[in-house]
Every structure is written in C-alpha cells, then in structure tokens.
Amino acid sequence: xxxxxxxxxxxxxVSLTAPDVRAKIVRALEGxxxxxxxxxxxxxxxxxxxxxxxxxxxxxxSSCVQIETGGSEHFILxxxxxxxxxxxxxLARYGAAVPQTYHVFLSHLHWDHIMxxxxxxxxxxxxxxxxxxxxxxxxxxxLRRQQAEPSFPVRFEQFSAAFEFDTVTPGQAFEVDGTRVxxxxxxxxxxxxxxxxxxxxxxxxxxxxxxHRLEDEDERAGFIAFFRDxxxxxxxxxxxxxxxxxxxxDWGHSSNIVGVELCQAARVGRLVLFHHEPAxxxxxxxxVLQETRRFEQITRDGHVLExxxxxxxxxxxx
Amino acid sequence: xxxxxxNLDSTRVLQVRGRLDHSHAKEFETxxxxxxxxxxxxxxxxxxxxxxxxxxxxxxxxxxxxxxKQVKAQQGLIAIxxxxxxxxxxxxxxxxxxxxxVYPNVAAAAAGLGT
Numbered sequence: 001x002x003x004x005x006x007x008x009x010x011x012x013x014v015s016l017t018a019p020d021v022r023a024k025i026v027r028a029l030e031g032x033x034x035x036x037x038x039x040x041x042x043x044x045x046x047x048x049x050x051x052x053x054x055x056x057x058x059x060x061x062s063s064c065v066q067i068e069t070g071g072s073e074h075f076i077l078x079x080x081x082x083x084x085x086x087x088x089x090x091l092a093r094y095g096a097a098v099p100q101t102y103h104v105f106l107s108h109l110h111w112d113h114i115m116x117x118x119x120x121x122x123x124x125x126x127x128x129x130x131x132x133x134x135x136x137x138x139x140x141x142x143l144r145r146q147q148a149e150p151s152f153p154v155r156f157e158q159f160s161a162a163f164e165f166d167t168v169t170p171g172q173a174f175e176v177d178g179t180r181v182x183x184x185x186x187x188x189x190x191x192x193x194x195x196x197x198x199x200x201x202x203x204x205x206x207x208x209x210x211x212h213r214l215e216d217e218d219e220r221a222g223f224i225a226f227f228r229d230x231x232x233x234x235x236x237x238x239x240x241x242x243x244x245x246x247x248x249x250d251w252g253h254s255s256n257i258v259g260v261e262l263c264q265a266a267r268v269g270r271l272v273l274f275h276h277e278p279a280x281x282x283x284x285x286x287x288v289l290q291e292t293r294r295f296e297q298i299t300r301d302g303h304v305l306e307x308x309x310x311x312x313x314x315x316x317x318x
Numbered sequence: 319x320x321x322x323x324x325n326l327d328s329t330r331v332l333q334v335r336g337r338l339d340h341s342h343a344k345e346f347e348t349x350x351x352x353x354x355x356x357x358x359x360x361x362x363x364x365x366x367x368x369x370x371x372x373x374x375x376x377x378x379x380x381x382x383x384x385x386x387k388q389v390k391a392q393q394g395l396i397a398i399x400x401x402x403x404x405x406x407x408x409x410x411x412x413x414x415x416x417x418x419x420v421y422p423n424v425a426a427a428a429a430g431l432g433t
Contacts, residue, residue, distance in 0.1 A: 214377040220340070240413035245380055257376050257412050291411040298404055299373070 001202040001318040002068040003232060003272075007061030007082020008310035010238045010253070010275035011112050014060040020281065027054050052311070053282035059312025061085070062112040063275060065206055065234060069199050071177035073101040077195060077206045077234075082312060083116035091121055099127030103176050105183075106134040107208055108192035109142040117143060118152050128161035133168050133176070135183050135193040140165045168193075184226040186210035187219070188252035196226060202318040203229070205268075208236040208275045211252045212262075214245065220262070227266035231318040234310065235259040237273035237288070256292040263305050264296070270306045270316065271296075285309055320370075321349040329428045330362040335370030338378030347381045354385055357394035364389065365427040369400035379414050386418055399427035 007013075028050055037043050047055050064082030067075040074090065076083060094100055102122060107113055122128045132139055140163075147156040156163075168174065170193055173182040180198040185191065187210060194207035205227055213219055227233050238244075238253040256273055263271045273292060276285050289309040296305050308314070319342035320335045330353060338346050357364040366382075374382075382398070389396040397419040401409060409415040421427035 214380045217340075241376055241379060242383070242413040242417045245376075246383055246417060255376075255412070257408075261376055294407065295411045298407055299375075 001070060001197070001199060001204060001231070003204055003234070003316045003318065004066040004068070005064075005082070005234075005272075005274075005310045005312060005314040006066060006086045007064035007078075007080040007116070008058060008274055008276060008312055008314070009060050009062055009278055010236075011062070012278050013062045013081045013112075014278045016057055016060070024054050024282075051286060053286035056311070057282050058276060058285045058309065060278075061312050062115065063107070063208060064116060067197055067204055069177065069179045069197065071179060071199075073103055073177040075176070075179070075197065076102055076104045078107055078113045078208070079104060079115070079117045079120065080113055081116040081119070084119040084121075085312075087119070087121040091125075096125050099125075099129065101129040101131065101177075104130060104132045105181070105195045105206070106132065106136065106139055107186075107194070107206070108188060108190060109134075109136050109139060110190070110209070111146075113209070114143060114146060118147060118154060123159040123161045126160040129164070130161050131164045131166055131176075133166045133181070135168050135170050135185070136191070137167050139167070182226075184222070187213065192252070194226060196230065202231050204318060205230045205233040207233060209252055210236050210254055211244070211250070212254050212258050214258070223262050224266045227262055227268050229266065230268050232270040232272060232316060233259070233263055233266075233268045234272045234274045235263070236275045237292070238275045238277050256288055257295060260292060260296050260299065260305065260307065264299065264301065264303060267303055268305060270308060272308045272310045272314070272316075274310045276310070319345050319349075321346065323353065325362070326365070326424065326428050328362060329365055329431065330356065331365045331367055331424055331428075333367045333370060337373045338371060338381070339373060339375040340377050343375070343377040343381050346378065347384075350381065350385055354388050354392075354396075357389045357396055358392045359394065361394065363395035363428070363431040364397075365421075365424055365431070366396070366398045367400055367424050368398055368405060369402065371402060371405055374405050374408055376412070379408075379412055382414070382418060395431040397421055397427040397431055399424045 061082035062080030063078040065077040144156040170183040192209040237256040241255040241257040
C-alpha cells in the first residue's frame with residue numbers, strides 16, 4: 001500500500017510569494033559561505049543538507065491524498081485543489097484511451113475539500129468511472145452546485161465520465177476493489193468523517209477536519225479504536241493545542257499534541273501532520289514538526305511513533 | 319496525583335504532585351475547584367506550584383485553561399510556577415506558555431501577581 005499527498009494545506013490553497021522564494025535563496029546563500037561548491041556534486045550535496053523549509057516547500061494545495069492499494073482501481077481522499085496535479089499524473093501514467101475507475105472518499109463537503117473537481121481532467125474523459133463515497137447524503141448536490149452558474153462555466157452534466165454516488169454509514173465496513181473501508185464520525189461543522197483502509201495486513205487512516213473534545217472519554221476511546229495499530233494516520237494538526245481549545249475552539253480542527261497522544265495510545269506506526277494552517281510559512285511548519293517530534297520523544301512509553309509533516313508530493317510506502 | 323495547599327502572605331499556593339494525564343485530570347479539576355472559587359479580587363491570588371508535576375497531557379492542560387478562564391471572569395489572579403523541564407517542554411510545544419502566566423518559582427509568581 002502506498003500513500004501519496006497531493007494537497008496538504010488547510011482551509012484554502014496558498015502559494016509561495018516572491019519574498020518567500022527570495023528569503024529561501026538568501027538563507028541558502030548565507031549557509032554556502034566558505035563552502036567549496038565548485039562542482040555540481042558539491043552543490044547538490046549542499047542543497048540536500050539544507051532543511052526542507054529552505055530547499056523545498058510543504059506546498060499549498062488544499063486536501064487531496066491518494067492511496068495505492070495494490071488493486072486496479074484508484075483511491076482518492078478528498079477533492080481539494082491537489083486533485084488537479086493528481087489528474088495530470090494519472091493521464092500521464094495511463095493515457096486518455098484506457099478507462100479508469102476512481103473511488104473518491106470525501107471527508108466532508110466544505111469547499112476546500114471539493115474545489116479541485118472542476119480541474120480533475122479525468123472527469124472530462126469518456127469511459128472513466130468515478131464513484132464518490134460519502135457519509136453526507138448531499139454529496140452529489142454539493143458537487144453539482146459548484147459546477148452551476150455563476151460559480152463555474154462547465155456544468156456537472158457536461159462531465160464525460162460516469163459518476164456514481166455511494167452514501168456510506170459510518171462504522172459499517174465495506175469493501176472496495178479488495179480493500180476494507182470504514183468511516184468514522186468526527187466533530188466538525190456540518191459533520192466530517194475519517195476513513196480507514198485495510199488491505200493485505202496494511203492499514204491507513206485519513207482523519208482531517210476533526211476537532212477533539214479532550215474531556216469526552218467515549219470520543220477518545222472511539223478514535224483510539226479507529227486508529228488502532230494503523231501503519232499511518234494522516235491527522236488534522238492545524239492549530240497549536242492552546243489555540244485549538246481556546247480562541248479556536250469549535251472551529252473544527254485539532255492539534256499536533258492530540259495527534260501524538262491518540263496515535264501513541266493506538267500504537268500507530270506513523271503520524272502525518274496534515275491540513276496545515278494557511279497562514280504558516282514553511283519555517284513555521286518545520287518548527288511544528290520539530291516540536292512534535294520532541295513531544296513524541298519525551299512522552300514515549302516504549303512505542304516509537306514516527307512523526308512526519310505532510311507536503312504536496314510526500315509519498316509513503318506502508 | 320496529589321494537591322495540598324499553603325499560604326504565602328496573602329497568596330494561596332497549591333502544591334501539585336504526580337501526573338496530570340487522562341487518568342488524573344478529573345481528580346485535579348475537582349481538587350482545584352474550591353480554590354478557584356476563592357480566587358477573586360477580595361479573596362486570595364492563586365499560585366499553582368508545579369515543581370512536583372512530572373507530566374501533563376492535553377486534558378490536564380485543558381483543566382489549567384478552564385481554571386485561568388474562570389479566574390479571569392472573576393477578576394482574580396492565577397499563575398503557575400516551577401515547571402519541571404519536561405512540563406516546560408510540553409508547555410512550549412502546546413503553546414500554553416503563551417496563554418498562561420508561568421514563573422520560575424513560587425516567590426516569583428507571588429511577586430508577579432503583585433502580592
């Protein structure tokens with residue numbers, strides 16, 4: 001099983017600005033002072049030694065994650081703007097002439113999680129089949145509405161792919177192309193749902209746009225069971241804990257601290273911090289990752305939890 | 319988890335010991351409650367001596383946040399003192415050091431509260 005992140009930013013897409021790029025170049029050049037960078041190998045080694053926040057970027061697309069299950073059909077988690085490059089990737093890999101089946105699993109219907117659909121090229125290719133799995137009975141209406149005038153010039157009816165809508169009941173496992181799938185209800189305005197995928201002894205959980213009430217023991221136990229022994233959990237870590245339970249309480253998001261605590265209790269293998277705050281720079285996200293790794297270290301109780309920060313392009317093999 | 323109280327001049331000092339995690343947060347909240355009620359402009363400022371707290375989890379931090387909110391609404395004064403190195407790091411990572419008044423020791427906390 002493979003997990004690939006195409007969009008990892010929360011709430012709204014963002015992009016690097018010219019000052020952001022300039023700041024990265026300045027930092028890289030400052031670090032290069034006194035180094036022998038006279039040949040390409042030395043330059044490449046130096047670039048590789050820089051922090052990801054300097055040499056790279058966490059990216060700015062809104063939520064979209066792909067899971068390669070090992071089956072022949074494709075799994076897409078949310079339709080944020082990251083689904084546009086995912087569509088281009090699929091076309092490059094399979095071409096337009098070979099029909100594909102895409103299973104879309106929606107966490108919820110907020111705009112940042114569906115806004116990429118109009119730019120997902122496979123919807124314009126006849127023969128493609130797109131099955132939208134959602135716990136929200138209004139998923140079809142939401143996707144049709146964003147295509148309607150005056151929001152977009154291409155109506156839903158103009159999509160050439162065949163769409164199917166599957167309304168799923170949380171807590172009831174079902175099978176898709178040989179993979180066991182189960183949804184879990186989460187606390188978010190209008191409700192959201194996490195998804196767990198299991199196949200051939202591997203498991204991945206996608207849990208975004210989910211606020212956790214720390215005082216609710218039943219809720220906590222439910223998430224620990226949902227995350228139990230997963231190889232990877234992609235987790236909404238948008239805010240600091242202090243913000244998540246004070247000024248941003250009821251905003252529907254969680255924190256790195258709660259992610260670590262739940263994943264430690266559930267004996268998860270890897271925690272991927274996800275749905276990054278759009279106002280955060282690459283440096284701030286890198287700091288959150290560093291702090292979270294330290295928190296995991298000082299709270300470790302025998303089980304080692306690997307902590308990663310999602311970025312547009314991150315690929316994990318489970 | 320244990321809580322005991324003493325007075326430093328006009329300040330009420332609560333010595334907190336043990337782990338403030340999911341198993342003990344409720345107990346801590348209950349032990350704190352009567353002291354919070356007394357933490358008003360006409361009552362005693364409150365300092366939580368955390369020198370004996372070996373760990374605090376998110377749910378323990380939530381109890382502190384609720385305590386600070388209640389005291390603020392009552393126009394009282396509350397501070398936390400003498401964090402152990404581990405708890406200091408938890409405060410930093412969770413950003414609770416930005417929303418709660420934290421002092422290196424009880425005397426500094428009492429002075430910081432103006433008592």
